[in-house]
Amino acid sequence: MPKLDSVDLFYVSMPVVEDISDGSQDALLFRVAAGGKVGWGEAEASPLPSIASWIAPMSHGFCHPIASSVLGETIDSPADIARIAARVKRRSLDILQTDHTLSGLDEALWDLLGHLREEPVWRILGYKKSWPKTPYASQLFGDTPQQTFDKAKKAATAGFRATKFGWSGFGLGTPKQDADHLMAARDGLGKDGILLVDAGCVFEDDVERAAKRLPALKAARATWYEEPLDRDALGEYGKLAKRTPKVKLAGGEGCYTFLMAKQMMDFAGVGFIQIDAGRIGGITPAKQAADYAKAKGVTFVNHTFTSHLQLSASLQPYAGLKEHELSEYPVELKDVAKAITKNTIGRDRNGQIVTPDAPGLGIEVDADALKPYLIDVQIRVGGKTLYATPTLRA
């Protein structure tokens, strides 16, 4: 049975990282090799703490370095990936960073398994067909309603059937100001455009303030109201959900275990669960979340703000769910995120995207293009080098 010969972690970054909400400015990539094949994954995580969790000296029985649970393991089936993940989670339970790190590893293992079997991941996950998804463009509200109108118009003209507007000033002014932006967005998109609204946790745990925006959201026919409250405020989400029969709540990007996603669905009353495979622990728990969502009547959506490698990984868990058709689609990637992949997941003539019908994640990593972005890291503990940036090869 193929044995994991090597697992390498690569930290790549733009030369200058800006203090803006753009998660595509750096990345932590995982390269795994077994049976003569290679798999790649990406953790949507702060690279340095994740690298540290990979090689951190043992603190006690539930605080092992993650690497110690992985190297030398065999991989031949999804059960092997699940076994490795369970081993990591148990032996590194008390390292908080673990699930973020595991996300990149799990994705790489699925990609590897797909290459070993010469099948796309979604087929190994049990789907017969990968259905087209409707990608939505994410952008910020304008500074004025006129600007918001112009942005909406532009997205619609570019062929996006769905558009998401994110915070900026949303929730910081009066409900009337927010209402003006919402109506401007609706006017710009036209009556058939799908309007999604992201409040960026602006109301913290204040259900009343969050609820004051509901009439305008309803009037503008917003499809969802994303993260109005703090990610952990499950009870408060639940209260708000009861007051929004017409506009469904969306959330879940912060979930880093399946059980957290389950809690969002069980207690927070979300109508859309947004899962980032690069954060939730990889494709394995993301698929559990998709299964649970389907059974519960919640709509699954990927959360993706980085490379097309990550986009493919986040699409796999629900590729075969026809009715779950929206998809977050990164449109303004930084050069480093573009450099990660040789191929991309493009929009077809209907403006839709399809999860690749190719082995593994169906994305080829471009080692040569990445080299200029590779960050040299050295971690020495007690006189020993525990991590030094490995040589980057495809």
Next chain:
Amino acid sequence: MPKLDSVDLFYVSMPVVEDISDGSQDALLFRVAAGGKVGWGEAEASPLPSIASWIAPMSHGFCHPIASSVLGETIDSPADIARIAARVKRRSLDILQTDHTLSGLDEALWDLLGHLREEPVWRILGYKKSWPKTPYASQLFGDTPQQTFDKAKKAATAGFRATKFGWSGFGLGTPKQDADHLMAARDGLGKDGILLVDAGCVFEDDVERAAKRLPALKAARATWYEEPLDRDALGEYGKLAKRTPKVKLAGGEGCYTFLMAKQMMDFAGVGFIQIDAGRIGGITPAKQAADYAKAKGVTFVNHTFTSHLQLSASLQPYAGLKEHELSEYPVELKDVAKAITKNTIGRDRNGQIVTPDAPGLGIEVDADALKPYLIDVQIRVGGKTLYATPTLRA
């Protein structure tokens, strides 16, 4: 107003760390200085990923190095500590390790504030009196019921009015085998001894298997049934709680935010909430949890498995709550954990412990004793040294 001149992180460890559930084998200490005073705190966290989160290069607007939110800030009141914590949590929201790291920082800031004001932390928190607590000794079940009996007898003889038995084989055999151990423990403790049982998440999310132990727990008059299920399985805890009117559920040690603790109380039906100040984000969120527990009729208990510095920090949040009288008390600390403090919190002639009535946490850190355990760490990124172990001084 005093300004934070320096914050130093120290990783100390036993020369050899064993693969056992003993969290006292290493520690990450925080030393903060302002206005000519010094404060110390301890994160109950894997040291290396926490150090990495402290200095990790920015990934985007919600992924700043934690240090960048702290150095140069002013500190004069609890509101300043809350402000610094909120700043850290917002600017490092997407570093999963953040709350563990913040725990040590927050404790150190409270200790510092106590020294600046020459008052114990619990008094600054608003308590008029620090009430005695009944410490419980934590140990593993024996391999045989006879061994469990002997251990219980020994703890009772040593003057412990309360004893906790942890897993080992609990839950792995038949309900009858567990029942034999529980009755042996009860017999050894005598009829007045307080018996606490820790299942160490052994039943994962299987409510039925967890419930099969309830009759024996009731028969042995166990005061609590700790962590029968996975820490995130809130709904399953809730179901189990409805079936245990006589034996209350206990949990919460894994909580690393106040909102997680609130969820345990809101949805998991726990009767005891076990909070480790070194994990939940420090004394600030631990006090919020204590306030919420009090209002909700849940009993607050500290979770502590490391030094007496950590013990003091974990006692402060509920020092003034008379009815919440149990306390986890570390009894078999490794040498490195003993070396951290010059003084300890001892048991009085009634076998009880009291949170120190002295400035700050009331614990003096022993820099000289710690020096042999100090681990030399160097983290270099892109040719720059971002962390090198600082000089250890009191």
